[in-house]
Amino acid sequence: MALLEIKNLSADFRNGAQVTHAVKNVSFSIEKGEILAVVGESGSGKSVTALSILQLLPYPVAQHPSGSIKFKGEELMGAPDVVLRGIRGNKVAMIFQEPMTSLNPLHSIEKQIAEVLFIHKRMAPEAARARVVELLKLVGLEKLTERLNAYPHELSGGQRQRVMIAMALANEPDLLIADEPTTAVDVTVQAQLLKLLKELQKKTGMAIMLITHDLSIVRKMADRVAVMYQGELVEYDKTEKIFTAPSHAYTQMLLAAQPKGVPQPFDTAVPAIFHAEQLKVYFPIKAGIFRRVVDYVRAVDGIDIDIRPGQTVGVVGESGSGKTTLGLALLRLIQSTGAIRFNGRLIDGLAANDIRPLRKEMQIVFQDPYGSLSPRLSVSQIIEEGLLVHFPDLSVAEREKRVMEVLLEVGLDPDTRNRYPHEFSGGQRQRIAIARAMVLKPKFVILDEPTSALDMSVQAQIIDLLRNLQQKHNLAYMFISHDLRVIKAISHQVIVMKNGKVVESGPTQQIFEHPREEYTKTLIAAALNIEVVNG
Amino acid sequence: MIKLSPIAERRISQFKRNRGGYWSLWIFVALFLFSSGAELIANDKPIVVRYQGNFYFPIVKSYPETAFGGEFETQADYRDPVVAKLIEDKGWMLWPPVHYSYQTINYNLNIPAPSPPSAENLLGTDDQGRDVFARLIYGFRISILFGLTLTILGSLGGVLVGAMEGYFGGLFDLLSQRFIEIWSGMPVFFLLIIMSSVITPGFFTLLLLMLLFSWMTLVDVVRAEFLKARNLDYIRAAKALGVSTPVIMFKHALPNAMVATLSMMPFVLTGSITTLTGLDFLGFGLPPGSPSLGELLSQGKNNLQAPWLGITAFLSLAIMLSLLTFIGEAVRDAFDPRKIFRG
Secondary structure (H helix, E strand, O other), X not given: OOOEXXXXXXXXXXXXXXXXXXXXXXXXXXXXXXXXXXXXXXXOOXXXXXXXXXXXXXXXXXXXXXXXXXXXXXXXXXXXXXXXXXXXXXXXXXXXXXXXXXXXXOOOHHHHHHHHHHHHHOOOHHHXXXXXXXXHHHOOOXXXXXXXXXXXXXXXXXXXXXXXXXXXXXXXXXXXXXXOOOOOOOHHHHHHHHHHHHHHHHHHOOEEEEEEOOHHHHHHHOOEEEEEEOOXXXXXXXXXXXXXXXOOHHHHHXXXXXXXXXXXXXXXXXXXXXEEEEEEEEEEEEEXXXXXXXXXXXXXXXXXXXXXXOOEEEEEOOOOOOHHHHHHHHOOOOOOEOOEEEOOEEOOOOOHHHHHHHHOOEEEEOOOOOOOOOOOOOHHHHHHHHHHHHXXXXXXXXXXXXXXXXXXXXXXXXXXXXXXXXXXOHXXXXXXXXXXXXXXOOOEXXXXXXXXXXXXXXXXXXXXXXXXXXXXXXXXXXXXXOOHHHHXXXXXXXXXXXXXXXXXEEEHHHHHHOOXXXXXXXXXXXXXXXXXXXX | OOOOOHHHHHHHHHHHHOHHHHHHHHHHHHHHHHHHOHHHHEOOOOXXXXXXXXXXXXXXXXXXXXXXXXXXXXXXXXXOHHHHHHHHHOEXXXXXXXXXXXXXXXXXXXXXXXXXXXXXXXXXXXXXOEEXXXXXXXXXXHHHHHHHHHHHHHXXXXXXXXXXXXHHOHHHHHHHHHHHHHHOOOOHHHHHHHHHHHOOOOHHHHHHHHHHHHOOOOHHHHHHHHHHHOOOHHHXXXXXXXXXXXXXXXXXXXXXXXXXHHHHHHHHHHHHHHHHHHHHHHOOOOOOOOOXXXXXXXXXXXXXXXXXXXXXXXXXXXXXXHHHHHHHHHHHHHHOOOOOOXX
């Protein structure tokens, strides 16, 4: 008998008269001690399926028109709360994507881990404390055993995710549901966490249901794979089988969708269009009654950058390394020191009004396509805003023509220009954000993690689009990302940043094939092979 | 036809789903429109007079009694049986349904004022023999108008100050926040009482006095929204496009703050109306003789033997404030993106 058996599971969400079928007739099973990966794009119903297992959906807005969920032969669908509470966190545990919001910021880690022990095992405080220490050692947090009273905000993202795993393991569950456990952490941490999960699975013999959109993780971890697409289970088989002989068109597309290709050559004789020297951004730390500046956070600490037309400079680094701050400082959106030259002209001292005419030549595309478009403006209003500022003489018809042209250029239907952002998917929204920058015909564009919030298949399309635009308009790009696969596909030059400083820089090929610095090696190993380099 | 954004459409349908609030809005609008035409409903002058083949409009223009063949040069008193007979002999008069204005005194009472409700005075008269129904609709109108003007002007000021504080931050924010803290520590009610004993209070002086304090209500919420908004990606994108600061503030950031503002406004309105009523009740509000719910309330208190006064004032205030509160709740629900309606 399988550990978990799901048959014909469906889940609907209702909003007034509107019904969304999030999951449609999904059936699969998980054996004892196996790792099943559930793969799919955002909105494909993977998380909803996982939440249905523990009956954690927001009922009655969500409903199950059909289906049965049997855990060790016991029916969970519609089971009374008492039964479910005995299973949640006890026999079936769950870890979530965002470690910051999944832990209660007001309780110490000891209290949070011990809570499950008190509830399900009714352990005595002394025994619970011993078990907490044991669990922390198990998840590789030996250092924290001295600091049981630490609060979540005192821990790093990776440590928080480890605490979450410790909480999940507290009662030795038979099944661990991990919902994108590594999406919110840096690549090096991601590799460590996955290694930990695999080790724990071997040690305790529990089964893991791993939900992810990253196929390289799946290949590394899973015994079997379930591919979901638009609420349906389109393929369900052994991992090697899926990777070597995918049968469904969507799986084939997903496998082919890794960012590929190489950057196009550019004219190296042309002088740099964008140039910065010893760029520094310091945020003051104030203390005492008089708020005197005692020290600085050195977000960007002496960076030199040179970008030529047609060239892409990739900036790589973990979160907190100062990549985004660097981008904002280059465009003069935050205060900085150090010379910045655009087209030979010094722009770091210009007043806001003097720099405005230059803004049409340097643009930025942000990471989150949901946050970077105003929800209250239609697509054409969003795109034409820059035109209104920089080309106020254009007639309404001319403006509309330019908006339609640029929409066509980024691969969107010009007839959709009067719709609102929420009617578009993540990838389409990012295309709108690119169109907003491109409509001004800029010469230099900063791309701040433009693909990080997107699904894998969409990432590849956006990279292709950006590369085509670059070639067509001879654009200079600065591409900020933590994803080395994407960087490899688009950058000519790579700068590796850590704590605001450049660790290593050079041509892409050289960096990837012969990294000199230990940090770069770790980063590359973690990102491309999901391996932990001990060093 | 204005094309509404889908968000606005969703909000309107959310608003309609709160049936209490939706109907309250319609009842309130109907009552307000009804009382707006107070002169056509309760007046001591006829709407139209036909006399010797000519039309006269006493509501908008005053005519001497001599125009209708009377004896005096003063303005005609159309309620005087003598004048009425003079006109009716050679023409006709079209009266509003109620023949009393808010200050008309009924001298033909059989019982000493305040007299109980009768066919002539639907809600009775007050202690000076004036028709309560007429005073009620005039008073209702002045309360609403006062409340609305105060709310709109106060909100404009509050939004403006809050927006600048939140968007620019820094020293300006620091200083104006401290000023607001000190200013809101003033004992507003006593200040109003003192001021109204120094200067003669009228509609506009009272409005100005109350405006000095009421603008602060919205500053904090708007400030918070702008503080949040200035780091949003789409605001940054607008800055990178070179859009000017005022345009960013009003086109991109203000709509965020409008949610908080609009959902607080009905409650600000009830607050303003209550304050005015309170001042009138104490006798420090609108000048003596003006129709007001507060004054009616105080008459009810002074004439407990005439319960129609107190009951009328209480019911009208209770109904008006409840309607506004229901509307306010519905607006708040409509702007709440997580609100889920069952059924």
